[in-house]
Amino acid sequence: MARVGWRRDDESFRQVFASQLLPDGTAELWHAFNDLQRATTSVDNVVRFLDVFARIDVLDVAKKVRCPTLILHSRGDVRVPEAQARELAALIPNSRLVMLDSRNHILIESQAAWTVFLAEVDRFLTP
Numbered sequence: 001m002a003r004v005g006w007r008r009d010d011e012s013f014r015q016v017f018a019s020q021l022l023p024d025g026t027a028e029l030w031h032a033f034n035d036l037q038r039a040t041t042s043v044d045n046v047v048r049f050l051d052v053f054a055r056i057d058v059l060d061v062a063k064k065v066r067c068p069t070l071i072l073h074s075r076g077d078v079r080v081p082e083a084q085a086r087e088l089a090a091l092i093p094n095s096r097l098v099m100l101d102s103r104n105h106i107l108i109e110s111q112a113a114w115t116v117f118l119a120e121v122d123r124f125l126t127p
Contacts, residue, residue: 002050007038007043020078023104024111059091065093071089073097077104079105
């Protein structure tokens with residue numbers, strides 16, 4: 001489907017991703033995101049991304065992480081379930097999970113979760 005639908009003028013294939021990554025986005029934001037996806041990602045890369053992302057398994061690697069780790073995840077994320085964020089946090093020793101009040105996988109600056117996101121990143125990076 002990616003090979004056939006990605007470069008078409010019809011946004012319906014790319015809209016699947018826009019609606020999953022930005023479920024609370026406006027129609028205008030979805031349209032802009034669709035245009036961005038089309039302009040910045042080749043068909044070959046889309047196919048490669050979908051294939052690789054479907055097979056990512058960090059179970060063994062996550063347990064070996066030994067550096068400070070902040071995991072930020074939207075509570076109602078449509079693309080990546082909350083359970084996966086909690087599982088990752090449980091695997092990485094001494095990691096810190098912050099659940100953001102959003103359904104968007106990609107935060108929007110106008111959301112309250114954006115301010116929390118920035119504050120948490122600042123807190124994490126400040127010695």
